[in-house]
Amino acid sequence: MNHLKTFILLAAMTALFAGVGYLIGGATGMAIALLFAGGMNLFSYWNADKIVLRMYRAQPVDEQHPNAVVRNYVADVRQMARDAGLPQPQVAIIPNDQPNAFATGRNPENAAVCATTGLLDMLTREEVRGVMAHELAHVKNRDTLIMTVTATIAGAIAALANFALFFGGGDDRERPGGIIGTLALMILAPMAAGLVQMAISRGREYEADRVGAEIAGDPQALASALQKIDAYAKRITNQTAERNPASGQMFIINPLAGRGADNLFSTHPATLNRVKALLELGAKMGMQPRPRTPDLAQPGPAAGFTTATTGVPATPTEPRGPWG
Numbered sequence: 001m002n003h004l005k006t007f008i009l010l011a012a013m014t015a016l017f018a019g020v021g022y023l024i025g026g027a028t029g030m031a032i033a034l035l036f037a038g039g040m041n042l043f044s045y046w047n048a049d050k051i052v053l054r055m056y057r058a059q060p061v062d063e064q065h066p067n068a069v070v071r072n073y074v075a076d077v078r079q080m081a082r083d084a085g086l087p088q089p090q091v092a093i094i095p096n097d098q099p100n101a102f103a104t105g106r107n108p109e110n111a112a113v114c115a116t117t118g119l120l121d122m123l124t125r126e127e128v129r130g131v132m133a134h135e136l137a138h139v140k141n142r143d144t145l146i147m148t149v150t151a152t153i154a155g156a157i158a159a160l161a162n163f164a165l166f167f168g169g170g171d172d173r174e175r176p177g178g179i180i181g182t183l184a185l186m187i188l189a190p191m192a193a194g195l196v197q198m199a200i201s202r203g204r205e206y207e208a209d210r211v212g213a214e215i216a217g218d219p220q221a222l223a224s225a226l227q228k229i230d231a232y233a234k235r236i237t238n239q240t241a242e243r244n245p246a247s248g249q250m251f252i253i254n255p256l257a258g259r260g261a262d263n264l265f266s267t268h269p270a271t272l273n274r275v276k277a278l279l280e281l282g283a284k285m286g287m288q289p290r291p292r293t294p295d296l297a298q299p300g301p302a303a304g305f306t307t308a309t310t311g312v313p314a315t316p317t318e319p320r321g322p323w324g
Contacts, residue, residue: 049105049112058092076129084215098236099229102250103135111139130222134212143204202269223278229253230271
């Protein structure tokens with residue numbers, strides 16, 4: 001069903017692009033905008049893994065790493081990739097206190113999965129497995145290809161709006177609505193394209209949760225991890241993501257001050273909705289419910305908090321763990 005929804009949304013975006021191009025850019029403007037946006041996104045597509053890994057100062061790691069947590073992380077990713085029938089991805093860690101993770105690369109043969117040092121510090125091994133299985137699901141589903149196509153068309157629509165702003169888009173008499181219609185299209189068309197792109201991204205997250213839970217064999221571990229990551233993302237700023245907000249959609253939880261929610265302007269589903277779906281999946285798999293993870297978004301004492309059910313430690317004021 002998610003694949004069908006993606007196809008429908010892509011078709012809608014293509015139709016939107018064609019219609020907007022005809023109304024405000026004409027055939028020439030539509031072709032120029034498509035070539036411009038397509039060229040930029042094609043370059044990003046072929047070099048996405050290198051660009052993103054360099055941006056976040058990702059460090060490749062292997063099973064020879066001196067830290068046991070990292071060795072387990074690498075071993076688990078490679079084992080789950082084998083079980084899922086995937087080529088072995090590059091495995092990396094990102095020096096960042098905010099717990100989060102993402103996958104990048106244009107296809108399974110050129111994929112990389114990354115976890116932040118904060119993720120490895122704050123989650124249990126089972127929860128880390130659940131998170132990385134989610135990222136492997138993105139690789140398996142070729143989500144980077146889907147998002148590249150939507151980004152290309154959305155970028156082309158935005159370019160057409162700019163074309164209309166600077167060049168007037170042709171003769172007003174040939175456009176429905178005249179100048180008012182053109183101004184409305186310049187504002188609404190890029191917004192509509194962005195909404196379609198966000199809707200596709202949210203759908204991809206739900207699908208990756210489901211497939212990832214099947215890869216790891218433990219939906220409840222991923223559900224627990226999502227709650228912890230969501231809580232800490234609201235407390236720990238990811239400066240690199242804040243400077244490059246377009247990369248926020250790649251992460252398992254929105255890294256931009258934790259503002260993910262199921263609304264028109266979010267690339268991520270609400271965490272509670274994702275957790276509910278994962279727990280329902282666990283029930284279908286015959287798993288017994290685990291103790292509920294408390295609402296970590298509501299902190300305890302000012303100095304920090306610890307819960308008996310999750311073992312989540314207080315948010316540190318200084319860097320800790322093996323990362324320095």
